[in-house]
């Protein structure tokens with residue numbers, strides 16, 4: 001199928017150009033017959049008879065999403081700050097009084113049972129490789145009974161037919177809790193784009209058969225790229241409008257800089273159903289942008305991204321902060337092992353989320369590679385629960401933790417009484 005080559009031509013085009021875009025967008029880009037070549041990598045090159053600003057933007061978003069995939073799986077983009085897991089210890093139970101085989105990983109999130117407490121965090125969409133990636137992630141979610149998010153559907157706002165690059169996740173995972181995705185920056189008018197309306201957001205959800213909408217906050221990333229959307233005035237209100245108007249739950253998701261207590265409380269007041277705290281300590285999207293700038297030989301933005309690679313609230317701190325909202329919490333940002341996940345859950349998260357390591361496994365090992373990776377991950381979580389004496393996720397959430405080092409410093413400066421935080425647990 002990938003070797004298929006389809007060539008047709010716009011007969012009279014003189015001032016044409018070549019670019020890479022998904023096949024589904026061809027007709028809408030041109031409204032005219034075009035050359036189409038599907039390469040072995042399933043990239044589609046098209047020749048259009050004019051280069052409109054609109055077509056430029058579509059191509060730009062698609063290319064950017066593809067570059068994020070490439071950079072984050074081939075370069076070092078781990079944040080220059082730790083998520084905090086190394087400063088958390090369980091009190092070992094030398095007499096666990098439970099059987100390893102009895103341990104249950106299932107839990108409930110936004111009223112839905114999930115078989116394991118993991119979210120495949122938002123990664124990609126809007127380019128041809130994304131269709132296969134989202135399909136593979138969907139198959140894995142269906143296999144394990146996980147929640148799966150698609151990447152930002154922003155390209156769909158310009159070109160609704162790009163839906164195919166996201167909807168593959170739903171087709172592969174008919175029973176999974178599927179989450180649609182759009183940025184808070186897209187909810188307000190930017191220099192180059194109009195605000196996403198409530199109607200458009202509803203369409204993003206229904207077009208892929210999603211069970212919830214994640215609104216991502218990535219103002220750090222937007223601020224360190226030249227084309228970034230940095231108008232943020234009104235974003236809280238816009239999120240509230242979405243939460244009020246959509247029939248599915250709205251999850252607000254940071255993407256590597258964390259959510260503080262006051263902002264978690266504000267989001268709760270606006271009607272948000274859950275938070276993905278997306279803390280610092282995992283993938284740094286600022287570093288991803290820094291590498292993109294280096295490719296363009298843009299030293300200014302290369303340096304800006306590097307400078308902010310350690311910015312943000314570490315994931316462990318953000319869990320404690322966001323707990324004040326008593327909303328269901330997804331802990332993401334630097335969750336790398338099942339033991340990290342156990343610590344995040346014990347600290348107060350309902351679920352954990354992982355993004356980049358899963359993408360890397362899909363690209364290197366496909367479906368089987370990712371299944372193998374996650375089997376080890378869930379075994380690590382189960383062993384941690386066994387040794388902490390927890391039969392279920394709800395029991396793990398009550399386990400006593402010892403907090404040391406930088407995490408202790410952060411929490412003390414934020415005014416937490418650590419012995420009290422610890423005494424609330426068994």
Ligand SMILES: Cc1cc2nc3c(=O)[nH]c(=O)nc-3n(C[C@H](O)[C@H](O)[C@H](O)COP(=O)(O)O)c2cc1C
Pocket residue numbers: 068069072121122123124150151152153181214216253254255256278281282283332333334335353354355356357359
């Ligand atoms: C290649 C790549 C693309 C991403 N695209 C999105 C996106 O479109 N929407 C979103 O909400 N988060 C996106 N993220 C952020 C992740 O969902 C996640 O919040 C972040 O990578 C931290 O998790 P990690 O440390 O496990 O990678 C992306 C991350 C990566 C690595």
